[in-house]
Amino acid sequence: MDLAVVLALEILNGIATLVLISVGLAIIFGMMRVINLAHGEFLMLGGYAAIVATNHGVNIWIAMLVVSPIVVGIIGVAAERLIIRLLYGRMIDTLLATWGLSLFFIGLVTTIFGNTVAGIGSPLGGIAVGRYSISLYRLLLVGLAAAILVAIYVVLRTTRLGLLARGTMENPNMAAALGVSPPRVYAATFGLGAALTGLAGGLLAPISGVLPTVGAAYVAKAFITVISGGTAIIAGTASAAALFGTVNQLLTYLTTPVIGEAGLLAAAILLLRVLPRGITGKLFRGSL
Amino acid sequence: MTEPILQTIALSIRFGGVEAVRGVNLCLAERELRCLIGPNGAGKSTLFKLLTGQLQPTAGRILFHGADITGDHTHAIARRGIGIKTQVPNLFDGLTVREHLWLAARRTNSRARADAIADEILDRMGLGPQAGGLVGRLSHGLRQWVELGTVLAANPELILLDEPAAGMTHDEVARTAELIREINRTHALIVVEHDMQFVRMIARTVTVMHQGAVLVEDTMDRILKNSAVRDIYLGKHGGA
Amino acid sequence: MILRRLDPGIAVTAAVMVAVGAGAPLVVDQFQLLQLTVFASMCILALSLGVVWGYGGILCFGQSAFFGLGAYTYAVTAINLGESTLPIVLSIAVPALFAALLGYFMFYGRLSDVYLGVITLSVTLIFFNLTNSTAGDAYRIGSARLNGFNGMPSLPTFNLPGDPARLLDPTETFYLVMALLLIVYVGMHALLASHFGRVVMALRENETRCELLGYDVRLHKLLIFALGGAIAGLAGSLFANWGAFVSPNVFSLSTTSQIIIWVIVGGLGTLVGPIIGCVVMQYLATELGTQQLANTSLIFGIIFLAFVLLVPRGIVPSVGVLWARLSAARARPAARARRVA
Secondary structure (H helix, E strand, O other), X not given: OHHHHHHHHHHHHHHHHHHHHHHHHHHHHHHHOOOOOOHHHHHHHHHHHHXXXXXXXXXXXXXXXXXXXXXXXXXXXXXXXXXXXXXXXXXXXXXXXXXXXXXXXXXXHHHHHOOOOEOOOOOOOEEEEOOEEXXXXXXXXXXXXXXXXXXXXXXXXXXXXXXXXXXHHHOHHHHHHOOOOHHHHHHHHHHHHHHHHHHHHHHHHHHHOEOOOOHHHHHHHHHHHHHHHOOOHHHHHHHHHHHHHHHHHHHHHHOOHHHHHHHHHHHHHHHHHHOOOOHHHHOOOXXX | OOOOOEEEEEEEEEEOOEEEEEXXXXXXXXXXXXXXXXXXXXXXXXHHHHHHOOOOOOEEEEEEOOEEOOOOOHHHHHHHXXXXXXXXXXXXXXXXXXXXXXXXXXOOOOHHHHHHHHHHHHHHOOOHHHOOOEHHHOOHHHHHHHHHHHHHHHOOOEEEEEOOOOOOOHXXXXXXXXXXXXXXXXXXXXXXOOOHHHHHHHOOEEEXXXXXXXXXXXXXXXXXXXXXXXXXXXXXXXXX | OHHHHOOOOHHHHHHHHHHHHHHHHHHOOHHHHHHHHHHHHHHHHHHHHHHHXXXXXXXXXXXXXXXXXXXXXXXXXXXXXXOOHHHHHHHHHHHHHHHHHHHHHXXXXXXXXXXXXXXXXXXXXXXXXXXXXXXXXXXXEOOEEOOHHHOEOOOOOOEOOOOOOOEOOHHHHHHHHHHHHHHHHHHHHHHHHOHHHHHHHHHHHOHHHHHHOOOOHHHHHHHHHHHHHHHHHHHHHHHHHHHOOEOHHHHOHHHHHHHHHHHHHHOOOOOHHHHHHHHHHHHHHHHHXXXXXXXXXXXXHHHHHHHHHHOOOOHHHHHHHHHHHHHHHHHHHHXXXXXXX
């Protein structure tokens, strides 16, 4: 029985991690169709921001929940204004530019912080479930992931900001005719996606430690999750993360983490074969 | 009565709650020229897409030379002998005019024969000067013309033309009508058009569609006098 | 696609390849010759993606899957058979077959653009994960231990067909690789000029029109994709031979990204572009790797950003555009002179 609980929590954890690393990309790719190959580096920068802030005496929660998103959000806006903006509609150029951005950040961080693993301790302890001990922090992450999804849904659906963003993405000319500035909306949306990614990076720092190259481990999974999810940002990311997280954790439990990874990838392949436009290309169509 | 080249039986397609094509029974004889008219949204282009296999019907059947082609793949139907000039031109922008014709002809002909056919059509349609130019750079009228030539080069028995005169000048329209009459000597055609002057230049039997179904099928003169037809068009093209 | 017409001429490129192939061993030292050998092998890999993506329009993010499959196929069969001729053939056939199966899976399932990219990326990462976890004695194919993340060392290198004891020396290997590069390059040009090649280029422009003309688009995509897999597999065996070593890294995200970068930098839509992009990038990587001034990633990042802003279409097309502009500029004064006279 304890085992079932622990396993269920592992699965929820896997799903939550996927949600966290993917939701920012879901906004950037899902709404703006920008393939941001520097996504993993946004995560990495969020992690470093949290660590640096904590090392300078900032409370760890503030570091993760406030500093990380703000820092990476600003970086995101800057990247959008200076580079991405010039390349809308040019996918190949965006690929090269964001790849360049990714290398740039890796190089910059390596130069400043060196190549070693930096870390911060997990801020909460563990509790016992029968013979096992589960990390309270990981439990919290599950809650936070859900909260983030709900928050985005609320913002996009009910606030004026969300409406402006959705409208501009669908028809920028019309939005401009109504007095909205599409460039501003793009910058804000990209910044939001970056901020969410930075937040994820900060939140994941206590769990996996931060290296300048840690982004590579996440970027493929994030893209696979977002694209398999389909066009709807929230429903897509949530459903894809749920499916892949479950497959991944179950297989990891039954065999090895590496097989678990392979299982996630295989699930993506099978899913896309059956639903060539992603999950929400067919199911939950028209939802957010 | 010789076997019709094309026959549709209660052909329908439904998108969600809308039936874009409702129980259409069409019968086309060998080398017949049929005009298909009707207001926007009547289902004409959708019907064409059903005939070429680009869309799968939700009910009904399509027979080509008596063979059931319902549900066949687009390329399989094209091979049987149905060609189409689509409403929005479908062309290879990065290829030259000549390459279009050559590629269309090459599938069923040798390299040399395909070259010859390409030259013939360039000549016949007066596209010689544009032969080496990229299609992506041509004017709208020329693009329509090139697509027409491409379809001809593939030499299908049945040619579907979706708005062949759209966006053309008066001269171009007249030339197109002339070309269609010429083609009709050896091929069956179904032509969708909004331009009534043009339709009158080529029409024999006219099928009028409205809201997915066939409203009436008759000769051009009787169609023009038909009050039901006038109603659905709200008198827009009835005059002159 | 305009880029196709700016390809600087097969003859020139082929001549350069022959010149380098024949002349290099006479002027460079052993170390540089080995460098050139691996550069040329990677050029073949770059060509494989150049064909599949630039001409077929297939967004393959996992070309390294076929490269790695070829490398590992060579490794396993060479160890088991003790000679290299059949392993080389298999290193082409196995990836080709796998690509055909994957292609069937994808193209007949009407998959396209990013979704296809995701699947191909997933495939190469699956291989990466699987090969990484094959450490230990239990994981062997015949007498070849896969060794997981450690990789397979001391691979038998190429020998003269029929004479397993007569290994090719570095110069002979270089000749072989350059010859293969030339054959693949010229072969691809010939293929693209053929009926099949024209259909492939047409379907990249407009799949619908292609189908409406009676061509089975899915089959054509499958075939060009399998061909790309075959060529990548060949490059894999050349790579395995070069280092006498293969590791899961051949399947990694970093490898597959590099191939994409070579093609983009060189110019998507040309055949000589991927080759030039590959050579330039490889050379830069080697040179920058030796200097201590600044972090390599940082420098590359800045280079790419500058590249996108200044030379967006890639080296070859940009050179082509420049050439066209210069030719036009030269023609103008002459025309003016004619009018005056």
